[in-house]
Amino acid sequence: MMKRYNVDDSQQPVRDWVHEFGEKEISKVFIELDRRPEPQVLPRDYYKKIADAGLIGYSMPKEYGGGGCTSLQYATMIEELAFWDGPTSLLTAVPQLASYPVFKFGTEEQIKKYIPKAAKGELIPAFALTEENAGSDAANQSTCAIEEGDNYIINGKKHFIMHGDVCDFAVLFCKIGNQEEAKRPKISAILVDADTPGFKGETLQYKMGMKAATTGRIYLDNVKVPKSSLLGDVGSGFKYAMNTLDGARVGVAAQGVGIAQRALEEAVKFANNRIAFGAPIAKLQAIQWMIADMSTKLEAARAMTYKAAQLQDKGARFSTEAAQAKLFASETAGFCVDRSMQIHSGYGYIGEFSILEKLYRDQRVLEIYEGTSEIQRLIIGGTYLRSL
Ligand code: COS
Numbered sequence: 001m002m003k004r005y006n007v008d009d010s011q012q013p014v015r016d017w018v019h020e021f022g023e024k025e026i027s028k029v030f031i032e033l034d035r036r037p038e039p040q041v042l043p044r045d046y047y048k049k050i051a052d053a054g055l056i057g058y059s060m061p062k063e064y065g066g067g068g069c070t071s072l073q074y075a076t077m078i079e080e081l082a083f084w085d086g087p088t089s090l091l092t093a094v095p096q097l098a099s100y101p102v103f104k105f106g107t108e109e110q111i112k113k114y115i116p117k118a119a120k121g122e123l124i125p126a127f128a129l130t131e132e133n134a135g136s137d138a139a140n141q142s143t144c145a146i147e148e149g150d151n152y153i154i155n156g157k158k159h160f161i162m163h164g165d166v167c168d169f170a171v172l173f174c175k176i177g178n179q180e181e182a183k184r185p186k187i188s189a190i191l192v193d194a195d196t197p198g199f200k201g202e203t204l205q206y207k208m209g210m211k212a213a214t215t216g217r218i219y220l221d222n223v224k225v226p227k228s229s230l231l232g233d234v235g236s237g238f239k240y241a242m243n244t245l246d247g248a249r250v251g252v253a254a255q256g257v258g259i260a261q262r263a264l265e266e267a268v269k270f271a272n273n274r275i276a277f278g279a280p281i282a283k284l285q286a287i288q289w290m291i292a293d294m295s296t297k298l299e300a301a302r303a304m305t306y307k308a309a310q311l312q313d314k315g316a317r318f319s320t321e322a323a324q325a326k327l328f329a330s331e332t333a334g335f336c337v338d339r340s341m342q343i344h345s346g347y348g349y350i351g352e353f354s355i356l357e358k359l360y361r362d363q364r365v366l367e368i369y370e371g372t373s374e375i376q377r378l379i380i381g382g383t384y385l386r387s388l
Contacts, residue, residue, distance in 0.1 A: 002265055005299065007072070007306045014069075014076040021053050022084035030085035033212040034358055038205050040214050042124075042166045043091075050092055051121025055081070059096045061103055065116035071247065071312040075254040075305055082258025086362035087212035089255050094162040094213060097248040098125035101171050101189060101240045105232035110191060114169060126167035128158040128192075128218055129241050135160070136375050139238055141187055143174035143220060151224050152176070152190060154198075158218040162369075165203040165216025169193050172220075173237050186235035190225060198223040209361030246319045247312060248370045249326035253305040256329030259363045260298045263333070263340035266354060267291060270344050287343060294336045301329035320383040327376035330366035337363050 001019070006012055025046075033043055050056055059074045060066025069077070074096070081089035099118045102125070103111050117123040134140040143156025156174060158164060172192045175185040192199060198221040203214050232240060268291060271282035281287050304325040311318035341348035341356045348356035367373045 002261070002268075004261070005302060006076075007310065010070065010073055011076045014073050015080050018055075018077055018080035018084070021055070022080065025049055025053075026081075026084040026088050030088065030212075031355070031358070033087065034209075036211070039203050040205070040207065040211050041203075042163070042214050043212055046212070047091055047124075048121050050088065051119070055092045056095050056121050057119025058092075060099055060115055060119045061111075064103065064111055065119040066103075067119075071250060071309040072306060075250055075309040078251050078254035079258040079261070079302075079305070082255040083262045084258075085212075086255060086259055086359070087210045089258065090162070090210050090213035093248070093251045093255070094127075095121075095125050097244060097251065098127040098163070098167075098171055100244045100247060101127075101231060102191065104243070105189070105236075105240050106191075109228075110231065114191070123168040124163055124166055126161050126164045126170045126216075126218070127244065128161050128164060128170040129173045130158060130160045132157070132159050136372060138173075138241060139184055139187060141173060141175055141185055143172070144178060145174050145176045145188070145190060146178075147176065147227070148224075150227050152227060152229070154190065154192065154220045154223040154225065156220045158220075160204070160369075161216050161218055162213060163216065164218045165201040165214050167194050167201060167216075167218075170199075170218065171231065172218075173241055176234055187237035187241070188234050189231040189237040189240050191229045191231055192220075192223060192225055196223050196225060208364060209358070210365055242319070245370055246322045249322040249376075250305060250308045250312060250318075252366055252370045253301065253308065253322070253325035253329035256326075256331075256333035256363070256366050257298065257302045257305055259333040259359060259366070260294070260301060260329070260336035263336040263356070263359055264291070264294045264298055266356060266359075267294065267336075267340040267343045270340075270347065270354070274347075281343070290339045290343060294339050297328075297332040297335055301325070301332040304328055320380055323371070323376040323379040326366075326370065327373050327380070330363075331373065333363040333366055 058067035058069045062068035145152035145154045176188045179185040200219040202217045274281045308321040308325040337359045347353040351357040
């Protein structure tokens with residue numbers, strides 16, 4: 001394993017912890033999990049193992065059973081998990097992303113109900129924002145809650161929801177009241193238990209990569225929840241969602257760094273061992289340049305990821321830095337996996353010989369989920385254009 005750059009002393013213990021878990025647990029199962037036939041099923045025993053190791057509750061508050069880590073430590077954990085296996089990092093990140101609005105904006109009662117069990121892996125949360133026509137345009141929500149006495153009656157459909165098929169509860173973003181007159185509906189967040197009548201999850205099939213962490217669709221058909229399930233204030237849901245996504249984007253950036261690191265290490269090992277023209281291909285300048293470009297981009301992505309995490313830890317607004325880190329690190333993962341595959345050539349393209357083919361499929365979504373690269377550019381461009 002190559003030595004990693006740390007910006008402070010809190011990171012190395014996290015790397016060592018994940019490395020031990022990776023060697024002991026992830027390395028045994030990650031190929032098998034990727035190659036299971038459809039339909040994908042959440043590997044519940046494995047999920048529990050990850051939770052028991054403290055990885056799922058790591059960013060949740062200590063007083064509610066979590067690890068109370070900093071954003072920098074969280075990014076380091078996700079990076080190292082993604083080095084071992086992208087889907088395992090995603091299985092770990094999704095519950096933390098989905099729990100964040102609960103412990104950040106929820107009441108004491110709501111936090112107590114959900115967070116300790118989510119941290120232990122006993123309740124699986126989902127962050128239900130995206131709809132068929134509300135992906136990049138996240139505010140364009142159709143799902144609607146209507147007030148009826150002390151309850152909300154919710155109807156709608158959510159789409160591309162990580163763990164939406166298997167969740168025990170969802171942080172559901174929707175309009176309250178029809179708001180037909182409004183140009184932009186005011187979005188709210190409501191906590192919905194998955195065993196409420198009318199709530200149905202479904203697994204999306206034939207996903208390209210990141211298979212062990214399942215993606216779903218949620219149908220809401222006259223789902224009745226008490227008004228006490230409202231999270232925070234009516235109409236503040238969009239800001240809660242955007243705030244949550246800022247942190248989630250640091251996590252995706254960290255996944256990019258981890259996958260890029262793995263691609264680089266696989267390339268170096270291969271280049272030093274593969275003999276062509278009578279010597280290891282590492283002796284060829286064409287290969288050396290690829291390694292140089294991969295490692296340079298990787299280190300830049302790493303520095304940007306830690307910068308965004310450190311800003312989050314300081315309590316500063318970090319939306320732009322998170323978008324920059326996510327954009328650059330996800331594109332870097334794509335670049336490094338592609339170059340590593342080129343170095344491996346046929347040994348990269350065919351999964352019998354290396355994990356490059358799997359890395360290729362796993363990394364592709366980094367430029368899509370938690371806001372596409374185009375959305376990140378829109379956020380970044382907007383900030384700079386408003387800055388003078
Ligand atoms: N944190 C806190 N508040 C934020 C915010 C953030 N990161 N981003 C925006 N807001 C606030 C704005 O300040 C604004 O508030 P006011 O109305 O009080 O001024 C409000 O939210 C609306 O912001 P904006 O006008 O910028 O929203 P837009 O609808 O134009 O779009 C984008 C914003 C495109 C950036 C947003 O819709 C987005 O991120 N889309 C991608 C969603 C996504 O990542 N989906 C992936 C899957 S979800 S798991």
